[in-house]
Amino acid sequence: xxxxAHRAGVSAAxxxxxxxxxxxxxxxxxxxxxxxxxxxxYQPNRVARSxxxxxxxxxxxxxxxxxxxxxxxxxxGVEDVALQSGYSVVLCNTDENLARERRYLDVVLAExxxxxxxxxxxxxTDISLLRDHGVPAVTIDRRIHNVDVDSVVVDNFAGAKRxxxxxxxxxxxxxxxxxxPAKLTTAVERRNGYVAALxxxxxxxxxxxIRQADxxxxxxxxxxxxxxxxxxxxxxxxxxxxxxxxxxxxxLRERGLDVPxxxxxxxxxxxxxxxxxxxxxxxVEQPTYRLGTEAARLLLRRLRDPSASTEAVVLATELxxxxxxxxxxx
Amino acid sequence: xxxxAHRAGVSAAxxxxxxxxxxxxxxxxxxxxxxxxxxxxYQPNRVARSxxxxxxxxxxxxxxxxxxxxxxxxxxGVEDVALQSGYSVVLCNTDENLARERRYLDVVLAExxxxxxxxxxxxxTDISLLRDHGVPAVTIDRRIHNVDVDSVVVDNFAGAKRxxxxxxxxxxxxxxxxxxPAKLTTAVERRNGYVAALxxxxxxxxxxxIRQADxxxxxxxxxxxxxxxxxxxxxxxxxxxxxxxxxxxxxLRERGLDVPxxxxxxxxxxxxxxxxxxxxxxxVEQPTYRLGTEAARLLLRRLRDPSASTEAVVLATELxxxxxxxxxxx
DNA sequence: CTGTTAGCGCGTTCAC
DNA sequence: GTGAACGCGCTAACAG
Numbered sequence: 001x002x003x004x005a006h007r008a009g010v011s012a013a014x015x016x017x018x019x020x021x022x023x024x025x026x027x028x029x030x031x032x033x034x035x036x037x038x039x040x041x042y043q044p045n046r047v048a049r050s051x052x053x054x055x056x057x058x059x060x061x062x063x064x065x066x067x068x069x070x071x072x073x074x075x076x077g078v079e080d081v082a083l084q085s086g087y088s089v090v091l092c093n094t095d096e097n098l099a100r101e102r103r104y105l106d107v108v109l110a111e112x113x114x115x116x117x118x119x120x121x122x123x124x125t126d127i128s129l130l131r132d133h134g135v136p137a138v139t140i141d142r143r144i145h146n147v148d149v150d151s152v153v154v155d156n157f158a159g160a161k162r163x164x165x166x167x168x169x170x171x172x173x174x175x176x177x178x179x180x181p182a183k184l185t186t187a188v189e190r191r192n193g194y195v196a197a198l199x200x201x202x203x204x205x206x207x208x209x210i211r212q213a214d215x216x217x218x219x220x221x222x223x224x225x226x227x228x229x230x231x232x233x234x235x236x237x238x239x240x241x242x243x244x245x246x247x248x249x250x251x252l253r254e255r256g257l258d259v260p261x262x263x264x265x266x267x268x269x270x271x272x273x274x275x276x277x278x279x280x281x282x283x284v285e286q287p288t289y290r291l292g293t294e295a296a297r298l299l300l301r302r303l304r305d306p307s308a309s310t311e312a313v314v315l316a317t318e319l320x321x322x323x324x325x326x327x328x329x330x
Numbered sequence: 331x332x333x334x335a336h337r338a339g340v341s342a343a344x345x346x347x348x349x350x351x352x353x354x355x356x357x358x359x360x361x362x363x364x365x366x367x368x369x370x371x372y373q374p375n376r377v378a379r380s381x382x383x384x385x386x387x388x389x390x391x392x393x394x395x396x397x398x399x400x401x402x403x404x405x406x407g408v409e410d411v412a413l414q415s416g417y418s419v420v421l422c423n424t425d426e427n428l429a430r431e432r433r434y435l436d437v438v439l440a441e442x443x444x445x446x447x448x449x450x451x452x453x454x455t456d457i458s459l460l461r462d463h464g465v466p467a468v469t470i471d472r473r474i475h476n477v478d479v480d481s482v483v484v485d486n487f488a489g490a491k492r493x494x495x496x497x498x499x500x501x502x503x504x505x506x507x508x509x510x511p512a513k514l515t516t517a518v519e520r521r522n523g524y525v526a527a528l529x530x531x532x533x534x535x536x537x538x539x540i541r542q543a544d545x546x547x548x549x550x551x552x553x554x555x556x557x558x559x560x561x562x563x564x565x566x567x568x569x570x571x572x573x574x575x576x577x578x579x580x581x582l583r584e585r586g587l588d589v590p591x592x593x594x595x596x597x598x599x600x601x602x603x604x605x606x607x608x609x610x611x612x613x614v615e616q617p618t619y620r621l622g623t624e625a626a627r628l629l630l631r632r633l634r635d636p637s638a639s640t641e642a643v644v645l646a647t648e649l650x651x652x653x654x655x656x657x658x659x660x
Numbered sequence: 661c662t663g664t665t666a667g668c669g670c671g672t673t674c675a676c
Numbered sequence: 677g678t679g680a681a682c683g684c685g686c687t688a689a690c691a692g
Contacts, residue, residue, distance in 0.1 A: 001685065011663050016687055024661055046440035047380045048685035051668050056377070058437065060420070066405060067602075072396045075423065083430075088437045090390070090420035093405065100413075107388065107418045110376035111441075217602060246606055253606075272397070272547060273601075276576055278608030331669065341679045346671055354677060378669035381684050 001044070007036040019044060050112045055134075059089040059299065060108045062101065062118040065215070066093040068243060069271050070288055071119065074140065077292020078117055085300055087114060096121050096181070096215070109133050115299045117292075120144050122183040136302040138295045143185040150298040152291055152313040156186050156268075159284040159317035160193025160238065163266045166282075166319055167236045168201050170327045172264045176209040176234035178223045178244055187215070190240040190268060209234055213244055220244025224251035236264035236325075242271040242283070249277060249324075265324040279323035287315050331374070337366040349374065380442045385464075389419040389629065390438045392431065392448040395545070396423040398573060399601050400618055401449065404470065407622020408447055415630055417444060426451050426511070426545070439463055445629045447622075450474050452513040466632040468625045473515040480628040482621055482643040486516050486598075489614040489647035490523025490568065491530075493596045496612075496649055497566045498531050500657045502594045506539040506564035508553045508574055517545075520570040520598060539564055543574055550574025554581035566594035566655075572601040572613070579607060579654075595654040609653035617645050 005012045010029055017025045018033035036042075050056040061078050063071040075091060082089045092108070094101040101121045108116055109129060116130055116137040123145050130137045139151045167175050177194040180187030191210065198205050208230055213219030220239060224247065227234055237252075239245040245267030249259070257263050259279055267274065267283040274281040294313050301308060335342045340359055347355045348363035366372075380386040391408050393401040405421060412419045422438070424431040431451040438446055439459060446460055446467040453475050460467045461479075469481040497505050507524040510517030521540065528535050538560055543549030550569060554577065557564055569575040575597030579589070587593050589609055597604065597613040604611040624643050631638060 012685090013664080013687075014662060017662090020687085026661065029662085043436065043440055045381075045442075045685050046437075047377055047386070047442050048668090049687075051375075051377045051381050051670090052685080052687045054668070056441075058441065066396075066421070067399060067402045069397060072402075075396060079423065083433075088422075088434070090422060091396075092418075092420055093409065103413075104418070106373065107376075110373060111386075111388065112377050243602075246602060250606060271603075272573075272576060273603030273606065276580060276603065277606055342669090343671080343679060343681095344677090347678090350671085356677065359678090375669050378684090379671080381686090382669080382671045384684075 001042065004033065004036045004040055004042045007040065008032040054112065056112045056114050057087055058111075058113055059087050060092055060104070060113045060116045060118075061089050062092045062094060062104055062108070062116060064094050064096045064101075064119050064121050065243075066091070068215075068241075070141075070242065070269050070286070073288035074119075074292040074295075077289040077294075078296045079292070081293050081296035081300070089117075094121050098122055098125070101125060105129060109135060115303060117295045117299060123185050124183070134306075136299060136306065138298045138302070140291055140295045141186060148310050150302055150310050150312070152294045152298065152315065153185075154286050154291070154315045154317050156189035156317075157193040157196070159286075159319075160190040160240070160268065161197045162193075162317075162319050163268065163284050164194050164197035164238050165201070166321065167238065167264050167266055167325060168197065168203075170260075170264060170325055171329065172236035172327060174206075174209065174232060174234045175236040175238055175264075176211070176227045178211050178213055178220055178227070178237060178239045178248060180213065180215045180240050180244075182212060184215075187212075187240060194238055215241050215243060217243045217247040217250075220247030221251045222247075224248035225255075228255055228257075234263070237266070239265065239267045242267055242269040242274065245281060245283070246271070246273070246277075249281070259324050260326050261328060264327055266319075270320065275322060277324075282322045282325040283320055285318045285320045287317075290315060331372070333370055334363065334366045334372050337370065338362040384442065386442045386444050387417055388441075388443055389417050390422055390434070390443045390446045390448075391419050392422045392424060392434055392438070392446060394424050394426045394431075394449050394451050395573075396421070398571075400471075400572065400599050400616070403618035404449075404622040404625075407619040407624075408626045409622070411623050411626035411630070419447075424451050428452055428455070431455060435459060439465060445633060447625045447629060453515050454513070464636075466629060466636065468628045468632070470621055470625045471516060478640050480632060480640050480642070482624045482628065482645065483515075484616050484621070484645045484647050486519035486647075487523040487526070489616075489649075490520040490570070490598065491527045492523075492647075492649050493598065493612075493614050494524050494527035494568050495531070496651065497568065497594050497596055497655060498527065498533075500590075500594060500655055501659065502566035502657060504536075504539065504562060504564045505566040505568055506541070506557045508541050508543055508550055508557070508567060508569045508578060510543065510545045510570050510574070512542060514545075517542075517570060524568055545571045545573060547573045547577040547580075550577030551581045552577075554578035555585075558585055558587075564593070567596070569595065569597045572597055572599040572604065575611060575613070576601070576603070576607075579611070589654050590656050591658060594657055596649075600650065605652060607654075612652045612655040613650055615648045615650045617647075620645060
């Protein structure tokens with residue numbers, strides 16, 4: 001930096017101001033500094049900058065399962081608006097593991113990230129650490145209890161309810177539910193939507209038909225097998241996430257059950273392979289990319305005005321009917 | 331830090347030495363310092379540490395398509411061994427875009443990453459920047475031309491050749507190839523394997539049967555449609571990556587072509603949905619997780635001994651025969 | 661509008 | 677074996 005200053009015939013402070021678009025610096029000097037900087041191939045040392053400014057220029061996107069296309073799409077959304085605003089974003093994968101999540105939050109803090117977008121691994125994930133250190137955070141997908149924080153989620157309850165009503169209207173009688181971990185708000189909200197749909201249609205709720213799995217392929221597979229052992233077995237499945245839906249479909253195929261004739265299936269959240277499966281899977285579609293851009297927007301807003309009141313965005317879902325829920329009328 | 335020093339009745343320098351396991355510090359003092367540190371909840375400021383040490387403790391994993399499960403699995407591998415060695419790893423997604431890749435490399439440099447594992451977006455990606463600044467790098471999946479760097483790849487040539495021989499042995503006559511971007515070594519190596527298999531079997535190579543797509547779903551879809559327009563159309567497809575294979579299968583389904591009866595298909599690289607498709611897709615399996623752990627191993631080695639001679643690891647692939655290539659004998 | 665000065669929080673020389 | 681002093685590269689105060 002002092003080389004640049006020397007070459008431009010100014011002081012280091014002016015180099016700093018020029019390169020950071022400080023308004024009070026003479027245009028001609030800005031030009032000279034820019035010139036000298038490019039000639040010398042000068043790149044500001046962001047670590048030193050972070051140390052001094054006490055805030056870096058990268059966002060951390062903390063997600064809970066990098067293998068789920070849901071998060072990859074969200075990531076695209078966050079990234080696109082971050083880059084536009086001069087921030088870079090790096091991904092941290094927690095694997096739904098609280099210890100790993102904690103570790104990454106420490107790293108984020110110690111590395112002085114400018115902000116954090118996080119899909120909490122639990123409804124009690126502690127983000128107070130972040131706030132205590134002045135690092136703004138936005139939660140996505142899942143909620144945290146009793147914490148006042150900017151957030152973006154989808155309307156899981158309505159989406160799930162709509163899906164189950166769709167199955168009932170198609171003529172299925174015994175709809176079962178494969179839900180997710182109780183520590184995730186998405187799982188309980190989707191289960192609640194399932195229950196509400198049954199109630200409103202005047203049916204009772206058989207708790208044996210509700211299985212709690214882990215949002216992973218294998219979990220969905222196991223849960224589906226267990227449900228099929230019941231008497232009478234369900235004739236439709238509402239599966240609360242995309243990965244488990246894939247597992248459930250495999251279970252049905254192995255058991256030789258025809259979908260949608262013998263059993264109907266609706267998943268929650270789309271995936272690249274859902275339309276390719278045989279039969280193509282009906283799902284509740286989430287605006288994943290938009291989830292990311294909204295989160296980024298909230299983070300940007302908070303960065304500009306730390307004292308703004310918190311905002312909670314709720315996005316709508318949409319039922320995408322394909323083949324797996326089209327029961328032939330008797 | 332000075333608080334800790336004060337509480338432990340020592341100087342800041344001793345705190346630093348104690349916390350970094352410097353051998354020359356008295357065991358009793360180490361204990362006092364540790365005590366004081368935990369009591370005060372002291373966490374070293376990693377930014378300041380990076381500035382001083384001129385190297386941080388996070389690795390950057392620069393990948394080219396976060397939506398491809400191939401990379402997510404590799405990421406797991408890298409992460410698992412990095413965490414074990416006290417490093418954290420963050421992901422950067424380049425989208426096969428050279429400008430974005432360049433930008434992330436600048437960020438990585440400026441943020442003083444301890445090391446980089448990168449799947450280059452092109453065979454001419456410029457790694458020299460990293461080396462000039464003393465940041466060790468390991469390339470994975472794709473090679474870079476004319477650069478001496480630690481690398482981990484799979485044997486694409488052999489894998490592709492094996493796949494095509496499998497199709498020929500199954501009785502298919504006119505095998506076409508959907509390859510990837512010419513700037514990626516994986517694409518040309520897989521295409522070469524395809525050509526070699528045809529040659530060795532005494533067949534000619536019809537260049538019209540070779541299509542170059544972009545490693546994405548839509549590209550595979552389009553390429554397959556084009557191939558089907560040919561006269562005579564191919565009766566088998568070797569598709570050089572998993573995403574394009576999904577697109578190709580969709581094209582075949584739309585055209586009403588039965589797989590594997592009317593046309594056989596083999597993909598390269600597995601995916602969660604490949605076994606779920608109808609018919610289940612035959613693929614060349616890559617040791618993705620191992621790719622990640624090997625890359626991490628090389629990086630660790632280089633970190634410990636910067637002057638070690640470079641190592642190039644080549645991992646074997648394995649043909650996983652499922653349904654899409656099982657041609658019924660006439 | 662620009663230059664000078666003084667740290668940001670550490671790790672590393674030197675003396676002792 | 678330990679402490680004092682210095683500097684990593686940058687930016688925020690202040691003074692001019």
